[in-house]
Amino acid sequence: MSARAAFRAGLASGRLLRFPGAFTPLTARLIEERGFDGVYISGAVLAAERGLPDIGLTTLTEVTDRGRDITATTTLPTFIDADTGFGEPMNVARTIQSLELAGLAGCHLEDQVNPKRCGHLDGKSVVEPAEMVRRLRAAVGARTDPNFVICARTDARSVEGLDAAIERAKAYVDAGADAIFPEALADLGEFEAVRKAIDVPIVANMTEFGKSELFTAQQLADAGASVVIYPVTLLRIAMGAIERGLDAIAADGTQAALVPQMQTRARLYELLRYADYNAFDHDIFTYQENS
Ligand SMILES: C[C@](O)(C(=O)O)[C@H](CC(=O)O)C(=O)O
Numbered sequence: 218m219s220a221r222a223a224f225r226a227g228l229a230s231g232r233l234l235r236f237p238g239a240f241t242p243l244t245a246r247l248i249e250e251r252g253f254d255g256v257y258i259s260g261a262v263l264a265a266e267r268g269l270p271d272i273g274l275t276t277l278t279e280v281t282d283r284g285r286d287i288t289a290t291t292t293l294p295t296f297i298d299a300d301t302g303f304g305e306p307m308n309v310a311r312t313i314q315s316l317e318l319a320g321l322a323g324c325h326l327e328d329q330v331n332p333k334r335c336g337h338l339d340g341k342s343v344v345e346p347a348e349m350v351r352r353l354r355a356a357v358g359a360r361t362d363p364n365f366v367i368c369a370r371t372d373a374r375s376v377e378g379l380d381a382a383i384e385r386a387k388a389y390v391d392a393g394a395d396a397i398f399p400e401a402l403a404d405l406g407e408f409e410a411v412r413k414a415i416d417v418p419i420v421a422n423m424t425e426f427g428k429s430e431l432f433t434a435q436q437l438a439d440a441g442a443s444v445v446i447y448p449v450t451l452l453r454i455a456m457g458a459i460e461r462g463l464d465a466i467a468a469d470g471t472q473a474a475l476v477p478q479m480q481t482r483a484r485l486y487e488l489l490r491y492a493d494y495n496a497f498d499h500d501i502f503t504y505q506e507n508s
């Protein structure tokens with residue numbers, strides 16, 4: 218089954234799909250190895266890796282390239298953050314074409330005004346529902362593979378309240394959204410309220426240091442979520458380890474004490490499938506034509 222078909226089947230299964238965010242292509246391989254259902258590709262992480270805040274500075278080209286690179290390392294479905302779609306509805310259409318061609322299994326588009334903000338911080342604003350409906354209609358019309366999942370994210374909860382967010386979610390489903398990502402909900406009861414109001418799958422965002430508590434997969438499944446993303450988690454873990462590691466090298470004058478915490482060379486090579494490449498190389502170089 219293709220990754221896109223697997224994503225669709227997973228969404229229809231009634232099971233909660235877990236999508237950790239990969240901050241490098243190699244991370245996606247670990248996510249797959251550990252048995253997760255898919256790989257999330259975060260806009261906040263993509264910006265952070267370039268030393269930028271998540272305020273709409275990254276471009277469609279950068280996001281597409283990263284999406285393609287990560288998709289190439291895994292057989293899992295990849296679900297990417299397309300922010301506000303990188304412009305007007307016509308640009309949104311091109312965004313969908315570009316992400317489809319890069320092999321992504323789906324994306325989410327949000328109803329924030331440009332320039333967008335992190336969904337869990339204050340100071341963001343949302344466009345009129347009609348404007349977001351135009352974005353979604355452009356997105357749905359541009360899709361060529363019906364299995365490509367177009368998810369509508371609403372940031373309205375912390376701007377206009379839960380009722381307004383639910384009204385928007387309904388309008389976005391009517392416009393053709395395959396799934397709804399209600400950003401920054403306050404508690405599980407709010408997930409349940411969204412669940413009752415709409416029929417399509419719901420995406421839950423378990424980002425740390427945000428507005429939502431960190432609910433377990435079971436709690437989210439019970440509240441009716443279909444997908445949970447851990448968008449920035451692996452980057453935060455890695456950056457925490459790097460900060461502590463740099464401090465240790467600076468203090469001790471050697472990294473020796475850190476070695477037990479490191480991924481070994483052997484393990485890294487295993488992930489890179491080094492042995493397979495070696496075997497291939499060996500076969501090519503020892504090949505002799507029978508005369
Ligand atoms: C999901 C998100 O859109 C992302 O880019 O990963 C962010 C995550 C974050 O900044 O913690 C968000 O706006 O929630």
Ligand SMILES: [Mg+2]
Pocket residue numbers: 259260261271298300
């Ligand atoms: Mg984002």
